[in-house]
Amino acid sequence: MNLRDLHYLVAVADLHSFVQAAQRCFISQPTLSMQIKKLEDSLGVQIFERSNKKVLITPIGAAIIASARRIIQETELIEALAENAQDPLAGKLRLGGFPTLSTYLFPQLAILIKQNLPGIHLILVEEKTDGLLQQLKNGELDAALLALPLAEEGLETCLLFSDEFLLAVPSTDALAARTKIKQVDLAGRQVLLLDEGHCLRGQALQVCRINGADEHQDLRATGLETLRQMVKAGAGMTFMPEIAVRPDEAGIRYLRFAAPAPYRHIALVWRKTSVRTTLFNELSRLVQQAVQPPSC
Structure with missing residues (x-):
C-alpha cells in the first residue's frame, strides 16, 4: 500500500x-x-x-x-x-465560493491575488455551500468564502463584509417609483427565488416568512442571472445581493430597504488545523478590497 x-x-x-x-x-x-x-x-x-x-x-x-x-x-x-516555513505567501491555494457570491467576486479577487501574491498558484472552485463544507473537511479546499452562521465544528471564520439585499422589481411595477421600501411592503406579494441548495434561497425565504410574502410557486431559477432576466421580463420580483446589483440597468429597478435592511454576512472559512493563517489574513484583506467600490 x-x-x-x-x-x-x-x-x-x-x-x-x-x-x-x-x-x-x-x-x-x-x-x-x-x-x-x-x-x-x-x-x-x-x-x-x-x-x-x-x-x-x-x-x-x-x-x-x-x-x-x-x-x-x-x-x-x-x-x-x-512550504509555509519557506514562504507563507506562496504555494497552491484552493479557494471555494458559492455561486451567488463567487460569480461577482472571483474575477476582481483573482486580479488582486495575482498582483499582491505572485507566489500563489490560485485554484478557484464554485460550488454550493454544502459541497464547499464537505470539500473543506476532506482537505480538497484550503479555504472558502461562505455565509454565516455555520454550524460546522473544526472551522475557523473571519468575518469580511455584510452584503445587503435589495429588492429587484420590473421597471413597470408600482413599487419601481419608490426610492426605498420597507420589509412590510412585501406582505401578500410573490417573490422569485433560487432552487433548492442555494444558501441565498434560505435567507430570502426567512425574510418572506417574517413579512408575509410568498414564494412564486411556478417559477424557480438555478442562478441569479436567470432571476435577473425573469424580473426584467416582468415575471416578478426577487432579492438581489448588493454585490450582484447593476445600477441603471434597463428594465429593472433595485430598491433599498429602510432599516433594518436584510443582509448576509460573508466570511473566509478554513480548518482550525491549517498552518496558513498568515496567507488567510492577507487573503481576507484582498477580499475586502475587492468588494470596495472604485474610488473616483
Whole structure:
C-alpha cells in the first residue's frame, strides 16, 4: 500500500466511477482498476462493488476510505508546514465560493491575488455551500468564502463584509417609483427565488416568512442571472445581493430597504488545523478590497 493507491481509492469514492477517477488521477482506467484490485487482494477485503452501471462502496470500504482521507490530509499538512516555513505567501491555494457570491467576486479577487501574491498558484472552485463544507473537511479546499452562521465544528471564520439585499422589481411595477421600501411592503406579494441548495434561497425565504410574502410557486431559477432576466421580463420580483446589483440597468429597478435592511454576512472559512493563517489574513484583506467600490 502506498499514498498513490490511497489517492486512487478516494477518487473512485468521490466520483463513483473508475473511468472518471482515472481521468482525475491522469492514468488509464485499466491501470487504476488493477491497482485497486491489488490493494483489495492484499487487504483481503472488497472495497468497491462493481457493476456496468455504478460503483458502490462496501461497509468496510467506507471505513478504509475514511482512513485514507485522514492519511492524505496529514501528508498534505506536512507538505504545507514545510512550504509555509519557506514562504507563507506562496504555494497552491484552493479557494471555494458559492455561486451567488463567487460569480461577482472571483474575477476582481483573482486580479488582486495575482498582483499582491505572485507566489500563489490560485485554484478557484464554485460550488454550493454544502459541497464547499464537505470539500473543506476532506482537505480538497484550503479555504472558502461562505455565509454565516455555520454550524460546522473544526472551522475557523473571519468575518469580511455584510452584503445587503435589495429588492429587484420590473421597471413597470408600482413599487419601481419608490426610492426605498420597507420589509412590510412585501406582505401578500410573490417573490422569485433560487432552487433548492442555494444558501441565498434560505435567507430570502426567512425574510418572506417574517413579512408575509410568498414564494412564486411556478417559477424557480438555478442562478441569479436567470432571476435577473425573469424580473426584467416582468415575471416578478426577487432579492438581489448588493454585490450582484447593476445600477441603471434597463428594465429593472433595485430598491433599498429602510432599516433594518436584510443582509448576509460573508466570511473566509478554513480548518482550525491549517498552518496558513498568515496567507488567510492577507487573503481576507484582498477580499475586502475587492468588494470596495472604485474610488473616483
